[in-house]
Every structure is written in C-alpha cells, then in structure tokens.
Amino acid sequence: MEISGIFTIQKSTLFSVAYDGEVMEFKRLFDQWISDIAYLEAFFEENKADLNSKFYSSISIEEAIQRTRKQAVLFRNNFLQLIQNPNSEKLQFIFRPLNNSEYKLKSLSKEKSQADWLRIYAVRISENTYVISGGAIKLTQTMNERPHLQAELQKLEMTKRFLIENGLTDESDFGFVEFDY
Incomplete structure (x- = not known):
C-alpha cells in the first residue's frame, strides 16, 4: 500500500491510498464514475434489482449512468473547490462518520463523503x-448488503491499520507532500 498526496493547499490535506502499484483510489474512482461507461453499464446491470427497488423508482441503466456521471463531476469539483479555497470550510464538513450514530469527531475514525449514491471513504x-481508502456506488441502505461495499469496509480497516503500523496518526506525520491531480 502506498499513500500519495492529492492536494496540499494551506492547511487542508487530502491523501489517497494506491493499492499494490495501482493508481490512487481518488483518481481511479472519478475516472470510473465519469469516463468508464463500460464499467458503469456492467455495474448497473449487475445491480439492476437495486435500481428497480421502490427507493429508486425503477430508473433505467442509461439514466443511472447519466446520473452517476453528472454527480461525479459535481462531487469532484466540490473537493477541488474546497481544497483550493483557503477560506472555505474544513474538510471535516464534507466527511461524516461512517456509522450514522457516531457524532464525536476523533482521529483515525472511518468516514464517508457522499453525493447522491456516490461515496468516498x-x-x-x-x-x-x-x-482516502476507496469509494463506491451505494444503492442499498447498509454496506453489509453487497460484496463491493463489504470490500470497501475491508479497505477502510486495512488503511487504518496501515496508518497505525507506520506511525501516521497525526497530521504532522505526513509532512507537506504536493501532488497535482
């Protein structure tokens, strides 16, 4: 596992994990959600039952792809604007504890940021x-209902363990890494 800086502007720092020589998760996710139509078609075909649930009012795969791509662009731009504006709100305002019943902010907590059904963990x-450990399209109420979401829970835990094992538990442990997305 490797950790790379995505943005380091003023006091806001966003890092992303890259697994086993792969591209950073942040970049991989937005590339998939915005540009990889084949991935989106396969994903929504595999999860067609979730799209046909009463919660989503039976939207078509084509509508789901368009909705995902549009939301992904807005979601990515939200991150970019937040990081690039030193007077903007803090990153903690776009991330929330993974468990909806947690309200206390603490170091090394597992968190999510969301836009529609898109999640960044x-x-x-x-x-x-x-x-950032990963992200997913979440069409179900809980993460335990689908294998791709369970995999994201495992990646979150693996990332947390990696940070602890490597003494990366405080923002000062990261120094100032600059990386252009």
Missing part, C-alpha cells in the same frame, strides 16, 4: 487531513 487524521 476515508480515515480521518484531523479536521483537515484525510486519507
């Missing part, structure tokens, strides 16, 4: 330092 280091 991260480990919180401090109010403005997060390490």
Whole structure:
C-alpha cells in the first residue's frame, strides 16, 4: 500500500491510498464514475434489482449512468473547490462518520463523503487531513448488503491499520507532500 498526496493547499490535506502499484483510489474512482461507461453499464446491470427497488423508482441503466456521471463531476469539483479555497470550510464538513450514530469527531475514525449514491471513504487524521481508502456506488441502505461495499469496509480497516503500523496518526506525520491531480 502506498499513500500519495492529492492536494496540499494551506492547511487542508487530502491523501489517497494506491493499492499494490495501482493508481490512487481518488483518481481511479472519478475516472470510473465519469469516463468508464463500460464499467458503469456492467455495474448497473449487475445491480439492476437495486435500481428497480421502490427507493429508486425503477430508473433505467442509461439514466443511472447519466446520473452517476453528472454527480461525479459535481462531487469532484466540490473537493477541488474546497481544497483550493483557503477560506472555505474544513474538510471535516464534507466527511461524516461512517456509522450514522457516531457524532464525536476523533482521529483515525472511518468516514464517508457522499453525493447522491456516490461515496468516498476515508480515515480521518484531523479536521483537515484525510486519507482516502476507496469509494463506491451505494444503492442499498447498509454496506453489509453487497460484496463491493463489504470490500470497501475491508479497505477502510486495512488503511487504518496501515496508518497505525507506520506511525501516521497525526497530521504532522505526513509532512507537506504536493501532488497535482
């Protein structure tokens, strides 16, 4: 596992995990959600029953693809604007504890950021330092209902363990890494 900086502007720092020589998760997710139509078609075909649930009012695969691509662009732009504007709100305001019943912010907590059914999962280091472990399209109420969401829970736990084992538990442990997305 490797951790790379995505953005380091002023006091806001967003990092992303890259698994076994792969591209950073942040980049991989947005590339998939915005540009990889074949991936989206296969995903929604595999999860067609979730799209046909009363919650989503039986939207078509084509509508789901369009909705995902549009939301992904807005979601990515939200991250970019937040990081690039030093006077904007803190990253902690776009991330929430993974468990909806948790309200206390703490270091090394598992968190999520969401836009529609898109999720970015991260480990919180401090109010403005997060390490992204992955993300997913979440069409069900809980993460335990689908294998791809269970895999994201495992990636979150693996990332948290990696951070602890490597002494990366405070924002000062990361230094100032600059990386252009």
